Amino acid sequence: MKQALSLIALFAAMPALANETRQLDAHEHGVGELNIAIEGTTVLMEFHAPGADIVGFEYSAKSDSDRAAVEAAEVRLSAPLELFVMPEAATCTVKSAQAELEGEGGHDDHADEGHAEHQEEPTHTEFHAQYMLTCVAPDALTEISFVYFEAFPNAQEVEVQIITASGAKVFEVSRDAPTLALEH
Protein backbone atom coordinates (compact mmCIF):
# COMPACT_ATOMS: atom_id res chain seq x y z
CA MET A 1 0.00 0.00 0.00
CA LYS A 2 2.74 2.39 0.96
CA GLN A 3 4.53 1.50 -2.23
CA ALA A 4 1.39 2.14 -4.24
CA LEU A 5 0.99 5.51 -2.58
CA SER A 6 4.52 6.51 -3.28
CA LEU A 7 4.04 5.41 -6.89
CA ILE A 8 0.98 7.60 -7.13
CA ALA A 9 2.93 10.45 -5.60
CA LEU A 10 5.69 9.87 -8.12
CA PHE A 11 3.32 9.96 -11.08
CA ALA A 12 1.55 13.01 -9.67
CA ALA A 13 4.88 14.78 -9.49
CA MET A 14 5.90 13.88 -13.04
CA PRO A 15 3.93 16.44 -15.01
CA ALA A 16 5.38 19.16 -12.78
CA LEU A 17 8.85 17.95 -13.66
CA ALA A 18 8.03 17.64 -17.31
CA ASN A 19 6.88 21.25 -17.51
CA GLU A 20 10.29 22.62 -16.83
CA THR A 21 12.29 23.05 -20.01
CA ARG A 22 15.97 22.60 -19.70
CA GLN A 23 18.11 23.26 -22.71
CA LEU A 24 21.50 24.76 -23.25
CA ASP A 25 23.32 25.62 -26.42
CA ALA A 26 26.53 23.84 -27.25
CA HIS A 27 29.58 25.82 -26.23
CA GLU A 28 33.09 25.09 -27.40
CA HIS A 29 36.06 27.16 -26.36
CA GLY A 30 38.24 28.41 -29.16
CA VAL A 31 35.46 28.05 -31.72
CA GLY A 32 33.28 30.96 -32.80
CA GLU A 33 30.32 30.87 -35.13
CA LEU A 34 29.63 33.27 -37.92
CA ASN A 35 26.41 33.20 -39.89
CA ILE A 36 26.18 35.22 -43.05
CA ALA A 37 23.05 35.67 -45.14
CA ILE A 38 23.17 37.62 -48.37
CA GLU A 39 20.17 38.88 -50.26
CA GLY A 40 20.67 41.44 -52.98
CA THR A 41 22.91 44.13 -51.53
CA THR A 42 22.00 43.38 -47.92
CA VAL A 43 24.37 41.25 -45.87
CA LEU A 44 23.26 40.04 -42.46
CA MET A 45 25.92 38.68 -40.13
CA GLU A 46 25.55 37.04 -36.76
CA PHE A 47 28.60 36.28 -34.72
CA HIS A 48 28.85 34.18 -31.56
CA ALA A 49 32.07 33.54 -29.69
CA PRO A 50 32.78 32.10 -26.25
CA GLY A 51 33.86 34.63 -23.63
CA ALA A 52 37.06 32.66 -23.25
CA ASP A 53 38.02 33.43 -26.85
CA ILE A 54 37.39 37.13 -26.59
CA VAL A 55 38.35 38.26 -23.10
CA GLY A 56 39.94 35.09 -21.70
CA PHE A 57 37.48 34.49 -18.85
CA GLU A 58 33.86 33.42 -18.51
CA TYR A 59 32.95 34.43 -14.95
CA SER A 60 30.93 37.59 -14.52
CA ALA A 61 33.24 40.56 -14.65
CA LYS A 62 34.30 41.36 -11.09
CA SER A 63 37.25 43.70 -11.10
CA ASP A 64 37.41 46.99 -12.94
CA SER A 65 39.90 45.49 -15.36
CA ASP A 66 37.46 42.66 -16.16
CA ARG A 67 34.72 45.12 -16.85
CA ALA A 68 37.04 47.26 -18.95
CA ALA A 69 38.06 44.16 -20.94
CA VAL A 70 34.43 43.29 -21.66
CA GLU A 71 33.64 46.84 -22.71
CA ALA A 72 36.69 47.04 -24.93
CA ALA A 73 35.72 43.71 -26.52
CA GLU A 74 32.20 44.91 -27.16
CA VAL A 75 33.57 47.99 -28.87
CA ARG A 76 35.90 45.94 -31.05
CA LEU A 77 33.13 43.49 -31.91
CA SER A 78 30.93 46.38 -32.97
CA ALA A 79 33.24 47.15 -35.88
CA PRO A 80 32.63 44.11 -38.13
CA LEU A 81 34.56 45.37 -41.15
CA GLU A 82 37.74 45.62 -39.07
CA LEU A 83 37.42 41.99 -37.90
CA PHE A 84 36.06 40.40 -41.06
CA VAL A 85 37.71 42.30 -43.86
CA MET A 86 35.86 42.24 -47.17
CA PRO A 87 37.26 43.13 -50.60
CA GLU A 88 37.30 46.85 -51.37
CA ALA A 89 35.51 46.23 -54.64
CA ALA A 90 32.40 45.04 -52.81
CA THR A 91 32.11 48.50 -51.16
CA CYS A 92 30.46 47.36 -47.96
CA THR A 93 29.25 49.74 -45.30
CA VAL A 94 27.89 48.94 -41.86
CA LYS A 95 24.23 49.82 -41.41
CA SER A 96 23.94 48.56 -37.86
CA ALA A 97 26.12 46.66 -35.42
CA GLN A 98 25.52 45.49 -31.87
CA ALA A 99 27.65 43.32 -29.67
CA GLU A 100 26.99 42.17 -26.13
CA LEU A 101 28.02 39.58 -23.60
CA GLU A 102 25.44 36.95 -22.68
CA GLY A 103 25.60 34.55 -19.77
CA GLU A 104 24.48 30.93 -19.97
CA GLY A 105 24.17 28.10 -17.49
CA GLY A 106 23.51 29.17 -13.85
CA HIS A 107 20.52 31.33 -12.98
CA ASP A 108 21.39 34.93 -13.23
CA ASP A 109 17.75 36.09 -13.19
CA HIS A 110 16.92 38.63 -10.57
CA ALA A 111 13.65 36.85 -9.75
CA ASP A 112 15.11 34.01 -7.70
CA GLU A 113 17.70 36.09 -5.90
CA GLY A 114 15.74 35.87 -2.64
CA HIS A 115 15.55 32.12 -2.15
CA ALA A 116 18.59 30.98 -4.03
CA GLU A 117 20.85 29.13 -1.63
CA HIS A 118 23.92 30.45 -3.28
CA GLN A 119 24.21 32.95 -6.06
CA GLU A 120 25.04 30.83 -9.06
CA GLU A 121 27.58 32.11 -11.49
CA PRO A 122 26.93 31.78 -15.19
CA THR A 123 29.12 28.83 -16.14
CA HIS A 124 29.71 30.03 -19.65
CA THR A 125 29.42 33.36 -21.33
CA GLU A 126 29.21 34.17 -24.98
CA PHE A 127 29.61 37.32 -26.97
CA HIS A 128 26.79 37.78 -29.43
CA ALA A 129 26.99 40.28 -32.21
CA GLN A 130 24.71 41.14 -35.07
CA TYR A 131 25.63 43.21 -38.07
CA MET A 132 23.70 44.54 -40.99
CA LEU A 133 25.81 45.59 -43.95
CA THR A 134 25.09 46.99 -47.35
CA CYS A 135 27.42 45.99 -50.14
CA VAL A 136 27.15 47.92 -53.38
CA ALA A 137 28.67 45.05 -55.35
CA PRO A 138 27.88 41.82 -53.49
CA ASP A 139 29.32 39.77 -56.39
CA ALA A 140 32.74 41.13 -55.51
CA LEU A 141 32.50 39.44 -52.10
CA THR A 142 34.92 36.73 -53.15
CA GLU A 143 36.79 36.43 -49.89
CA ILE A 144 36.71 37.51 -46.28
CA SER A 145 39.91 37.71 -44.31
CA PHE A 146 39.59 37.13 -40.62
CA VAL A 147 41.66 39.82 -38.93
CA TYR A 148 39.54 38.65 -35.98
CA PHE A 149 42.23 36.10 -35.14
CA GLU A 150 44.81 38.86 -34.76
CA ALA A 151 42.45 40.90 -32.59
CA PHE A 152 41.64 38.03 -30.23
CA PRO A 153 44.61 35.74 -29.59
CA ASN A 154 42.54 33.07 -27.81
CA ALA A 155 40.30 32.45 -30.79
CA GLN A 156 41.33 29.40 -32.83
CA GLU A 157 38.57 28.71 -35.29
CA VAL A 158 35.35 30.13 -36.70
CA GLU A 159 32.65 28.01 -38.24
CA VAL A 160 31.05 29.98 -41.00
CA GLN A 161 27.63 29.28 -42.47
CA ILE A 162 26.72 31.26 -45.54
CA ILE A 163 23.36 31.52 -47.21
CA THR A 164 23.29 32.99 -50.67
CA ALA A 165 20.87 32.70 -53.54
CA SER A 166 22.55 29.40 -54.44
CA GLY A 167 21.91 27.79 -51.05
CA ALA A 168 23.66 27.25 -47.75
CA LYS A 169 27.30 26.34 -47.36
CA VAL A 170 29.55 25.74 -44.40
CA PHE A 171 33.22 26.62 -44.05
CA GLU A 172 35.84 26.41 -41.35
CA VAL A 173 38.23 29.28 -40.97
CA SER A 174 41.12 28.80 -38.59
CA ARG A 175 44.01 30.78 -37.22
CA ASP A 176 46.36 28.95 -39.62
CA ALA A 177 44.22 29.71 -42.65
CA PRO A 178 42.41 32.92 -41.78
CA THR A 179 40.89 33.57 -45.19
CA LEU A 180 37.50 32.45 -46.38
CA ALA A 181 37.28 32.00 -50.14
CA LEU A 182 33.78 32.29 -51.55
CA GLU A 183 32.72 31.16 -54.97
CA HIS A 184 29.70 32.57 -56.65
Place this chain on the structure above:
Amino acid sequence: MIFRLAIASLLARTLTVGMTVLAIALSVALFLGVEKVRNGAKSSFADTISGTDLIVGARSGSVQLLLYSVFRIGSATNNLSWESYQDIAARPDVEWIVPISLGDSHRQFRVMGTTTAFFEHYKYRQGRSVKVSEGALMDDVFDTVIGADVAAALVYSVDDSIVVAHGLASFTEHKDQPFRVSGILEKTGTPVDRTVIVSLEAIEAIHVDWQSGAQLPGKATPLDVIREMDLTPQAVTAALVGVESPLQTFALQRAINDYSEEPLLAILPGVALQELWGIVGIAETALLAVSAMVVVTALIGMMATIFSSLNERRREMAIYRAMGARPVTILGMLVLEAVVMAAIGALLGLAFLYIGLAIAQPIVDSTFGLWLPIEMPSMQEVWVILAVVGAGAIVSLVPALRAYRMSVADGMMVKT
Protein backbone atom coordinates in the same frame (compact mmCIF):
# COMPACT_ATOMS: atom_id res chain seq x y z
CA MET B 1 66.99 22.57 -84.16
CA ILE B 2 66.88 20.29 -81.14
CA PHE B 3 63.11 20.36 -81.38
CA ARG B 4 63.11 19.21 -85.01
CA LEU B 5 65.57 16.48 -84.18
CA ALA B 6 63.42 15.36 -81.25
CA ILE B 7 60.27 15.26 -83.37
CA ALA B 8 62.02 13.43 -86.19
CA SER B 9 63.45 10.96 -83.71
CA LEU B 10 60.00 10.34 -82.25
CA LEU B 11 58.51 9.90 -85.72
CA ALA B 12 61.22 7.41 -86.58
CA ARG B 13 59.97 5.22 -83.73
CA THR B 14 56.26 5.69 -84.30
CA LEU B 15 55.15 2.35 -82.91
CA THR B 16 56.88 2.41 -79.50
CA VAL B 17 56.29 6.11 -79.09
CA GLY B 18 52.68 5.66 -80.14
CA MET B 19 52.13 2.96 -77.54
CA THR B 20 53.73 5.09 -74.82
CA VAL B 21 51.64 8.10 -75.79
CA LEU B 22 48.52 5.93 -75.82
CA ALA B 23 49.27 4.64 -72.31
CA ILE B 24 49.70 8.18 -71.04
CA ALA B 25 46.56 9.32 -72.87
CA LEU B 26 44.45 6.54 -71.36
CA SER B 27 45.78 7.16 -67.89
CA VAL B 28 45.14 10.89 -68.15
CA ALA B 29 41.65 10.26 -69.52
CA LEU B 30 40.99 7.90 -66.62
CA PHE B 31 42.26 10.38 -64.07
CA LEU B 32 40.28 13.29 -65.49
CA GLY B 33 37.24 11.03 -65.93
CA VAL B 34 37.35 9.94 -62.31
CA GLU B 35 37.70 13.58 -61.30
CA LYS B 36 34.73 14.44 -63.52
CA VAL B 37 32.58 11.67 -62.07
CA ARG B 38 33.67 12.65 -58.58
CA ASN B 39 32.66 16.27 -59.13
CA GLY B 40 29.47 15.15 -60.86
CA ALA B 41 28.61 12.86 -57.96
CA LYS B 42 29.40 15.59 -55.48
CA SER B 43 27.25 18.19 -57.19
CA SER B 44 24.48 15.67 -57.92
CA PHE B 45 24.56 14.87 -54.24
CA ALA B 46 24.51 18.53 -53.25
CA ASP B 47 21.70 19.06 -55.75
CA THR B 48 19.50 16.36 -54.22
CA ILE B 49 17.52 19.10 -52.62
CA SER B 50 17.61 22.76 -53.53
CA GLY B 51 15.21 25.61 -53.01
CA THR B 52 14.39 24.40 -49.50
CA ASP B 53 15.75 26.72 -46.83
CA LEU B 54 15.21 24.57 -43.76
CA ILE B 55 14.25 21.01 -42.94
CA VAL B 56 12.43 20.65 -39.64
CA GLY B 57 12.03 17.45 -37.64
CA ALA B 58 12.36 16.02 -34.18
CA ARG B 59 15.59 16.92 -32.44
CA SER B 60 18.30 14.44 -33.40
CA GLY B 61 21.32 15.10 -35.56
CA SER B 62 21.43 17.19 -38.70
CA VAL B 63 22.76 14.31 -40.80
CA GLN B 64 20.16 11.92 -39.44
CA LEU B 65 17.33 14.32 -40.15
CA LEU B 66 18.64 14.82 -43.66
CA LEU B 67 19.00 11.06 -44.17
CA TYR B 68 15.46 10.17 -43.26
CA SER B 69 13.68 13.23 -44.61
CA VAL B 70 15.47 13.49 -47.95
CA PHE B 71 17.25 10.18 -48.58
CA ARG B 72 14.66 7.98 -46.83
CA ILE B 73 17.44 6.15 -45.03
CA GLY B 74 16.85 5.18 -41.42
CA SER B 75 13.90 6.47 -39.49
CA ALA B 76 12.90 9.32 -37.27
CA THR B 77 13.45 9.21 -33.53
CA ASN B 78 10.28 11.19 -32.98
CA ASN B 79 7.59 12.86 -34.99
CA LEU B 80 6.80 16.50 -35.38
CA SER B 81 3.42 17.15 -33.79
CA TRP B 82 0.74 18.76 -35.92
CA GLU B 83 0.39 21.63 -33.40
CA SER B 84 4.07 22.51 -33.70
CA TYR B 85 3.79 22.17 -37.47
CA GLN B 86 0.91 24.65 -37.46
CA ASP B 87 2.86 27.01 -35.18
CA ILE B 88 5.79 27.04 -37.57
CA ALA B 89 3.54 27.39 -40.61
CA ALA B 90 1.86 30.42 -39.00
CA ARG B 91 5.11 32.32 -38.50
CA PRO B 92 5.33 35.43 -40.69
CA ASP B 93 8.83 34.58 -41.95
CA VAL B 94 7.71 31.21 -43.34
CA GLU B 95 6.83 31.50 -47.01
CA TRP B 96 5.82 27.89 -47.53
CA ILE B 97 5.94 24.65 -45.62
CA VAL B 98 5.53 21.12 -46.93
CA PRO B 99 4.84 18.23 -44.54
CA ILE B 100 6.42 14.80 -45.02
CA SER B 101 5.05 11.68 -43.41
CA LEU B 102 7.04 8.46 -43.61
CA GLY B 103 6.74 5.03 -42.05
CA ASP B 104 4.86 2.80 -44.49
CA SER B 105 6.28 0.94 -47.41
CA HIS B 106 5.35 -0.64 -50.71
CA ARG B 107 7.54 -3.67 -51.51
CA GLN B 108 11.10 -2.39 -51.15
CA PHE B 109 10.12 1.24 -51.56
CA ARG B 110 9.21 3.80 -48.93
CA VAL B 111 5.84 5.50 -48.96
CA MET B 112 5.83 9.22 -48.35
CA GLY B 113 2.72 11.18 -47.42
CA THR B 114 2.80 14.82 -48.41
CA THR B 115 0.72 17.52 -50.08
CA THR B 116 0.78 18.51 -53.74
CA ALA B 117 2.80 21.55 -52.61
CA PHE B 118 5.73 19.12 -52.47
CA PHE B 119 5.84 19.02 -56.27
CA GLU B 120 5.82 22.79 -56.37
CA HIS B 121 8.57 23.38 -53.82
CA TYR B 122 10.85 20.34 -53.86
CA LYS B 123 13.61 21.27 -56.25
CA TYR B 124 16.69 19.39 -57.37
CA ARG B 125 19.68 20.13 -59.58
CA GLN B 126 19.61 23.91 -59.18
CA GLY B 127 15.94 24.60 -59.20
CA ARG B 128 14.44 21.86 -61.38
CA SER B 129 11.06 20.67 -60.21
CA VAL B 130 9.84 17.12 -60.12
CA LYS B 131 7.51 16.57 -63.06
CA VAL B 132 5.00 13.90 -63.90
CA SER B 133 5.97 11.98 -67.02
CA GLU B 134 2.80 9.92 -67.30
CA GLY B 135 -0.64 10.47 -65.80
CA ALA B 136 -1.28 13.26 -63.28
CA LEU B 137 -0.68 14.26 -59.67
CA MET B 138 -2.88 12.66 -57.04
CA ASP B 139 -6.42 13.92 -56.96
CA ASP B 140 -8.15 11.55 -54.55
CA VAL B 141 -7.19 10.30 -51.09
CA PHE B 142 -6.41 6.89 -52.58
CA ASP B 143 -4.29 8.16 -55.45
CA THR B 144 -0.54 7.72 -55.55
CA VAL B 145 2.27 9.12 -57.64
CA ILE B 146 5.29 6.85 -57.98
CA GLY B 147 8.93 7.56 -58.71
CA ALA B 148 10.58 6.45 -61.95
CA ASP B 149 12.57 3.64 -60.30
CA VAL B 150 9.48 2.29 -58.56
CA ALA B 151 7.59 2.15 -61.85
CA ALA B 152 10.54 0.52 -63.63
CA ALA B 153 11.34 -2.04 -60.92
CA LEU B 154 7.78 -3.15 -60.27
CA VAL B 155 6.51 -2.62 -63.84
CA TYR B 156 3.64 -0.36 -62.91
CA SER B 157 1.69 1.85 -65.21
CA VAL B 158 -0.93 4.51 -64.64
CA ASP B 159 -4.23 3.20 -63.14
CA ASP B 160 -2.65 0.07 -61.65
CA SER B 161 -3.72 -0.57 -58.12
CA ILE B 162 -1.18 -1.14 -55.35
CA VAL B 163 -1.34 -2.10 -51.68
CA VAL B 164 0.74 -0.33 -49.06
CA ALA B 165 2.29 -2.35 -46.24
CA HIS B 166 2.12 -1.25 -42.65
CA GLY B 167 5.55 -0.34 -41.36
CA LEU B 168 8.77 -0.86 -43.25
CA ALA B 169 9.35 -4.61 -43.13
CA SER B 170 6.11 -6.28 -42.17
CA PHE B 171 3.61 -8.71 -43.58
CA THR B 172 0.55 -6.76 -42.53
CA GLU B 173 -0.75 -4.88 -45.50
CA HIS B 174 -3.40 -2.24 -45.88
CA LYS B 175 -5.29 -4.54 -48.26
CA ASP B 176 -8.69 -3.06 -47.69
CA GLN B 177 -7.49 0.31 -48.93
CA PRO B 178 -5.72 -0.17 -52.25
CA PHE B 179 -4.23 2.81 -54.05
CA ARG B 180 -4.53 3.76 -57.68
CA VAL B 181 -1.37 4.87 -59.48
CA SER B 182 -2.37 8.26 -60.83
CA GLY B 183 1.00 9.35 -62.13
CA ILE B 184 4.61 8.32 -62.71
CA LEU B 185 7.35 10.85 -62.15
CA GLU B 186 10.26 11.70 -64.40
CA LYS B 187 13.65 10.28 -63.48
CA THR B 188 15.37 12.81 -61.24
CA GLY B 189 18.43 11.01 -59.89
CA THR B 190 17.21 11.83 -56.38
CA PRO B 191 15.60 9.59 -53.75
CA VAL B 192 12.21 10.70 -55.13
CA ASP B 193 12.74 8.08 -57.84
CA ARG B 194 12.48 5.36 -55.23
CA THR B 195 9.47 6.76 -53.40
CA VAL B 196 5.77 6.07 -53.52
CA ILE B 197 4.09 9.40 -52.86
CA VAL B 198 0.59 9.60 -51.43
CA SER B 199 -1.38 12.43 -49.89
CA LEU B 200 -0.95 13.23 -46.22
CA GLU B 201 -4.61 12.28 -45.67
CA ALA B 202 -3.98 8.88 -47.22
CA ILE B 203 -1.49 8.01 -44.48
CA GLU B 204 -4.26 8.69 -41.94
CA ALA B 205 -6.87 6.97 -44.08
CA ILE B 206 -5.04 3.66 -44.32
CA HIS B 207 -4.71 3.63 -40.55
CA VAL B 208 -8.44 4.03 -39.94
CA ASP B 209 -9.61 0.70 -38.40
CA TRP B 210 -6.08 0.15 -37.10
CA GLN B 211 -5.10 0.39 -33.49
CA SER B 212 -1.75 -0.28 -31.83
CA GLY B 213 -0.30 -1.58 -35.05
CA ALA B 214 -2.97 -4.20 -35.69
CA GLN B 215 -6.13 -4.21 -37.73
CA LEU B 216 -9.31 -4.12 -35.65
CA PRO B 217 -11.54 -7.14 -36.23
CA GLY B 218 -14.89 -6.67 -37.86
CA LYS B 219 -15.99 -5.00 -40.99
CA ALA B 220 -13.63 -2.46 -42.56
CA THR B 221 -14.84 1.10 -42.85
CA PRO B 222 -16.00 1.65 -46.43
CA LEU B 223 -13.78 3.89 -48.51
CA ASP B 224 -16.51 6.47 -49.06
CA VAL B 225 -16.92 6.86 -45.32
CA ILE B 226 -13.18 7.30 -44.93
CA ARG B 227 -13.20 10.01 -47.57
CA GLU B 228 -15.74 11.91 -45.49
CA MET B 229 -13.76 11.58 -42.25
CA ASP B 230 -11.50 14.25 -40.80
CA LEU B 231 -8.10 13.04 -41.91
CA THR B 232 -5.96 15.73 -40.30
CA PRO B 233 -2.84 13.97 -39.03
CA GLN B 234 -1.70 14.07 -35.41
CA ALA B 235 1.90 14.35 -36.41
CA VAL B 236 4.17 14.38 -39.44
CA THR B 237 7.72 13.09 -39.75
CA ALA B 238 9.40 16.24 -40.99
CA ALA B 239 8.68 19.42 -42.87
CA LEU B 240 10.43 21.32 -45.65
CA VAL B 241 10.34 25.06 -45.10
CA GLY B 242 10.94 28.00 -47.39
CA VAL B 243 11.54 31.42 -45.87
CA GLU B 244 10.36 34.80 -47.13
CA SER B 245 13.89 36.17 -47.27
CA PRO B 246 17.24 34.40 -46.87
CA LEU B 247 18.08 37.02 -44.25
CA GLN B 248 15.49 35.46 -41.94
CA THR B 249 16.75 31.90 -42.28
CA PHE B 250 19.11 31.94 -39.29
CA ALA B 251 16.57 33.65 -37.03
CA LEU B 252 13.90 31.11 -38.00
CA GLN B 253 16.32 28.24 -37.51
CA ARG B 254 17.17 29.50 -34.04
CA ALA B 255 13.50 30.04 -33.18
CA ILE B 256 12.70 26.43 -34.15
CA ASN B 257 15.73 25.03 -32.34
CA ASP B 258 14.75 26.94 -29.20
CA TYR B 259 11.05 26.10 -29.51
CA SER B 260 10.21 25.16 -25.94
CA GLU B 261 6.97 23.19 -26.43
CA GLU B 262 8.66 20.42 -28.37
CA PRO B 263 12.32 19.56 -28.98
CA LEU B 264 12.70 20.32 -32.66
CA LEU B 265 15.61 20.63 -35.02
CA ALA B 266 15.86 22.85 -38.05
CA ILE B 267 18.75 22.28 -40.44
CA LEU B 268 20.10 24.05 -43.48
CA PRO B 269 20.00 21.31 -46.16
CA GLY B 270 23.15 22.54 -47.90
CA VAL B 271 25.14 22.45 -44.67
CA ALA B 272 23.88 18.98 -43.71
CA LEU B 273 24.60 17.69 -47.23
CA GLN B 274 28.15 18.98 -46.92
CA GLU B 275 28.52 17.22 -43.56
CA LEU B 276 27.20 13.99 -45.03
CA TRP B 277 29.49 14.29 -48.05
CA GLY B 278 32.37 14.65 -45.61
CA ILE B 279 31.52 11.14 -44.43
CA VAL B 280 30.84 9.41 -47.75
CA GLY B 281 33.44 11.44 -49.63
CA ILE B 282 36.36 9.36 -48.35
CA ALA B 283 35.68 6.62 -50.90
CA GLU B 284 35.95 9.03 -53.80
CA THR B 285 39.29 10.28 -52.53
CA ALA B 286 40.51 6.69 -52.59
CA LEU B 287 39.28 6.37 -56.17
CA LEU B 288 41.18 9.48 -57.13
CA ALA B 289 44.31 8.15 -55.50
CA VAL B 290 44.05 4.93 -57.51
CA SER B 291 43.66 6.80 -60.79
CA ALA B 292 46.60 9.05 -59.90
CA MET B 293 48.66 5.87 -59.45
CA VAL B 294 47.65 4.84 -62.96
CA VAL B 295 49.08 8.08 -64.32
CA VAL B 296 52.28 7.46 -62.37
CA THR B 297 52.46 3.94 -63.80
CA ALA B 298 52.10 5.25 -67.35
CA LEU B 299 54.89 7.76 -66.76
CA ILE B 300 57.14 5.05 -65.35
CA GLY B 301 56.29 3.03 -68.45
CA MET B 302 57.52 5.93 -70.52
CA MET B 303 60.73 6.02 -68.50
CA ALA B 304 61.22 2.31 -69.17
CA THR B 305 60.82 2.77 -72.94
CA ILE B 306 63.29 5.63 -72.96
CA PHE B 307 65.75 3.47 -71.01
CA SER B 308 65.42 0.58 -73.40
CA SER B 309 65.79 2.90 -76.37
CA LEU B 310 69.10 4.20 -75.01
CA ASN B 311 70.99 1.10 -76.02
CA GLU B 312 69.52 1.11 -79.51
CA ARG B 313 70.31 4.75 -79.87
CA ARG B 314 73.91 4.58 -78.63
CA ARG B 315 75.27 4.91 -82.13
CA GLU B 316 72.87 7.77 -82.86
CA MET B 317 74.06 9.61 -79.77
CA ALA B 318 77.65 9.06 -80.80
CA ILE B 319 76.95 10.55 -84.20
CA TYR B 320 75.41 13.62 -82.58
CA ARG B 321 78.51 13.97 -80.48
CA ALA B 322 80.68 13.67 -83.58
CA MET B 323 78.63 16.38 -85.25
CA GLY B 324 79.54 18.65 -82.36
CA ALA B 325 76.58 18.20 -80.02
CA ARG B 326 77.52 18.67 -76.42
CA PRO B 327 76.44 16.05 -73.85
CA VAL B 328 73.95 18.56 -72.44
CA THR B 329 72.32 18.79 -75.85
CA ILE B 330 71.78 15.03 -75.78
CA LEU B 331 70.22 15.36 -72.34
CA GLY B 332 68.03 18.21 -73.54
CA MET B 333 66.88 16.26 -76.53
CA LEU B 334 65.86 13.22 -74.50
CA VAL B 335 63.93 15.36 -72.02
CA LEU B 336 62.32 17.26 -74.87
CA GLU B 337 61.22 14.00 -76.48
CA ALA B 338 59.67 12.91 -73.20
CA VAL B 339 57.91 16.25 -72.75
CA VAL B 340 56.50 16.05 -76.27
CA MET B 341 55.28 12.47 -75.62
CA ALA B 342 53.71 13.46 -72.30
CA ALA B 343 52.10 16.55 -73.78
CA ILE B 344 50.65 14.66 -76.76
CA GLY B 345 49.50 11.93 -74.38
CA ALA B 346 47.84 14.41 -72.01
CA LEU B 347 46.09 16.29 -74.80
CA LEU B 348 44.99 13.04 -76.41
CA GLY B 349 43.72 11.98 -72.99
CA LEU B 350 41.68 15.16 -72.78
CA ALA B 351 40.27 14.43 -76.22
CA PHE B 352 39.39 10.86 -75.11
CA LEU B 353 37.66 12.32 -72.08
CA TYR B 354 35.45 14.62 -74.14
CA ILE B 355 34.62 11.89 -76.65
CA GLY B 356 33.78 9.57 -73.76
CA LEU B 357 31.67 12.22 -72.07
CA ALA B 358 29.75 12.97 -75.23
CA ILE B 359 28.89 9.29 -75.61
CA ALA B 360 28.28 8.49 -71.93
CA GLN B 361 26.55 11.64 -70.74
CA PRO B 362 22.95 10.73 -71.64
CA ILE B 363 23.43 7.10 -70.57
CA VAL B 364 24.91 8.01 -67.19
CA ASP B 365 22.21 10.59 -66.62
CA SER B 366 19.34 8.22 -67.32
CA THR B 367 20.85 5.21 -65.55
CA PHE B 368 22.40 6.77 -62.47
CA GLY B 369 20.86 10.23 -62.44
CA LEU B 370 24.37 11.57 -62.52
CA TRP B 371 24.85 14.71 -64.56
CA LEU B 372 28.35 15.09 -66.02
CA PRO B 373 28.61 18.54 -67.56
CA ILE B 374 30.60 18.95 -70.78
CA GLU B 375 32.41 22.23 -70.41
CA MET B 376 35.72 23.92 -71.10
CA PRO B 377 38.61 22.30 -69.19
CA SER B 378 38.71 23.77 -65.71
CA MET B 379 41.80 25.39 -64.24
CA GLN B 380 42.27 22.20 -62.24
CA GLU B 381 42.30 20.06 -65.38
CA VAL B 382 44.80 22.40 -67.01
CA TRP B 383 46.99 21.99 -63.94
CA VAL B 384 46.67 18.21 -64.15
CA ILE B 385 47.85 18.30 -67.77
CA LEU B 386 50.74 20.60 -66.91
CA ALA B 387 51.62 18.34 -63.98
CA VAL B 388 51.69 15.29 -66.26
CA VAL B 389 53.99 17.10 -68.71
CA GLY B 390 56.18 18.29 -65.83
CA ALA B 391 56.28 14.82 -64.31
CA GLY B 392 57.15 13.42 -67.74
CA ALA B 393 60.14 15.78 -67.91
CA ILE B 394 61.29 14.85 -64.41
CA VAL B 395 60.88 11.12 -65.02
CA SER B 396 62.83 11.33 -68.30
CA LEU B 397 65.72 13.00 -66.50
CA VAL B 398 66.77 9.61 -65.11
CA PRO B 399 67.45 7.96 -68.50
CA ALA B 400 68.58 11.31 -69.93
CA LEU B 401 71.25 11.70 -67.25
CA ARG B 402 72.44 8.21 -67.99
CA ALA B 403 72.65 9.07 -71.69
CA TYR B 404 74.51 12.23 -70.75
CA ARG B 405 77.10 10.27 -68.80
CA MET B 406 77.38 7.59 -71.45
CA SER B 407 77.83 10.15 -74.19
CA VAL B 408 80.64 11.80 -72.24
CA ALA B 409 82.41 8.51 -71.69
CA ASP B 410 81.63 6.75 -74.92
CA GLY B 411 82.74 9.32 -77.37
CA MET B 412 82.60 7.63 -80.71
CA MET B 413 83.70 4.25 -79.44
CA VAL B 414 81.09 1.62 -79.95
CA LYS B 415 81.65 -1.17 -77.54
CA THR B 416 79.40 -3.82 -79.00
